[in-house]
Amino acid sequence: xxxxxxxxxxxxxxxxxxxxxxxxxxxxxxxxxxxxxxxxxxxxxxxxxxxxxxxxxxxxxxxxxxxxxxxxxxxxxxxxxxxxxxxxxxxxxxxxxxxxxxxxxxxxxxxxxxxxxxxxxxxxxxxxxxxxxxxxxxxxxxxxxxxxxxxxxxxxxxxxxxxxxxxxxxxxxxxxxxxxxxxxxxxxxxxxxxxxxxxxxxxxxxxxxxxxxxxxxxxxxxxxxxxxxxxxxxxxxxxxxxxxxxxxxxxxx
Ligand code: SF4
Ligand code: SF4
Ligand code: SF4
Numbered sequence: 311x312x313x314x315x316x317x318x319x320x321x322x323x324x325x326x327x328x329x330x331x332x333x334x335x336x337x338x339x340x341x342x343x344x345x346x347x348x349x350x351x352x353x354x355x356x357x358x359x360x361x362x363x364x365x366x367x368x369x370x371x372x373x374x375x376x377x378x379x380x381x382x383x384x385x386x387x388x389x390x391x392x393x394x395x396x397x398x399x400x401x402x403x404x405x406x407x408x409x410x411x412x413x414x415x416x417x418x419x420x421x422x423x424x425x426x427x428x429x430x431x432x433x434x435x436x437x438x439x440x441x442x443x444x445x446x447x448x449x450x451x452x453x454x455x456x457x458x459x460x461x462x463x464x465x466x467x468x469x470x471x472x473x474x475x476x477x478x479x480x481x482x483x484x485x486x487x488x489x490x491x492x493x494x495x496x497x498x499x500x501x502x503x504x505x506x507x508x509x510x511x512x513x514x515x516x517x518x519x520x521x522x523x524x525x526x527x528x529x530x531x532x533x534x535x536x537x538x539x540x541x542x543x544x545x546x547x548x549x550x551x552x553x554x555x556x557x558x559x560x561x562x563x
Pocket of ligand 3: 450451478502503504506507508509510511516517518519520521522
């Protein structure tokens with residue numbers, strides 16, 4: 311029987327903590343073997359030394375665009391990839407990296423006397439879709455590995471996965487979690503894009519919208535709710551509306 315070659319898959323990282331790649335490596339031996347039964351991984355810096363310049367079926371890109379020097383590398387990946395997937399919040403929405411876009415003095419605060427070192431120079435953090443066309447985004451910080459496996463399965467069958475449009479509150483209500491606001495806490499689930507199954511409120515912590523915002527999120531109402539019902543100060547409430555979503559206001563996924 312003729313064996314068809316497996317789709318070639320590569321992982322690339324830009325400005326990120328690499329936590330999404332680690333999440334994938336932690337998904338367990340049996341899930342990883344399932345993955346390897348379906349695709350051939352040809353580049354994945356966390357686990358192998360080999361690199362490739364060959365055409366790719368799926369490129370998973372982790373991390374934000376923060377340096378002009380990275381533009382050519384992104385364009386080259388796009389040019390030789392059938393599908394490009396922004397993998398994790400940093401790549402998809404700018405993620406936690408985009409917080410610095412709102413803090414002019416972040417370099418002095420974080421790096422102190424090294425703030426001007428050349429290797430630390432970077433520009434505003436942006437999603438990779440600001441440089442190249444992205445076919446699909448796996449949201450979350452970190453990604454959910456079940457969603458990753460569903461995405462691989464869809465793409466190798468040439469099907470674009472569905473994007474979630476409902477807020478986290480919907481999934482939270484479906485699993486009958488007591489609302490954080492009823493417990494005197496705050497939560498961003500009202501405007502956060504769902505698809506994660508609302509694990510954070512179920513674990514007793516607020517949703518921080520790590521999957522970004524739903525379309526047309528009403529951030530002004532969110533601010534009022536955070537202050538009035540969540541009892542946050544104005545400064546903290548304003549900060550919450552920028553955590554994970556600083557690059558994303560008004561952006562359509
Ligand atoms: S999305 Fe979160 S876990 Fe993934 S690389 Fe960015 S900061 Fe790390
Ligand atoms: S806990 Fe958060 S996600 Fe759940 S219902 Fe309340 S606001 Fe929505
Ligand atoms: S509940 Fe909110 S913070 Fe938690 S995984 Fe879902 S979107 Fe992210």
